[in-house]
Amino acid sequence: MHLIRTLLRVLVGGLFVGHGSQKLFGWFGGYGPDATGQFFESIGLRPGRRNAMIAGASEASGGALLALGLFTPLAAGLLTGVMVQAVRSVKMDKGPWSQDGGWELEALFAAGALVFAEIGPGPLSLDHALGIEHSGTGWALLALAAGVAGPTIVVGSGGDAPEAQSPETAVGASAGTPAAADAA
Secondary structure, eight states, rough: OOOHHHHHHHHHHHHHHHHHHEEEEEEHOHHHHHHHHHHHHTOOOOSHHHHHHHHHHHHHHHHHHHHSSSHHHHHHHHHHHHHHHHIIIIIIGOOOOOOTTSSSSHHHHHHHHHEEEOOOOOOSSSHHHOOOOSSHHHHHHHHHHHHHHHHHHOOOOOOOOOOOOOOOHHHHHHTTTTHHHHHH
């Protein structure tokens, strides 16, 4: 069980590092902070670039911490926060199923991160090696509470968000490219 826990922790954490790097640097097919910021603006997350940077940093740092098994409850809170905001901003009204643009994958990613706050990162982790491992239901609930409250504090409560666009559409619309005409 320790090996599988470690592999799953590294997989989930690594995928989040990739998602964050897409926003922060445009790596792995991402759009970088400017285009992601334009998308965030289009869904009502203003200022878009700042929020894109916060989301990217939360994903990349939370993912790295989770993969390393370091400060695991903090990692779970950071990752849950990004997923909660994604659901709030663009997914909630679409229902659960991803083929309809729903929130099922975001819920699974958040649950995956929270599991490690409850069961701990395992013996193959920096938390364990440093003797600072914290886990249990209380830590998982704390990470969940931080993940739900954090985006509200960072983003603030805004008005109704405009209809969501994909990053490609937002970039195309701002650049006056054929993608904007296709989206219209």
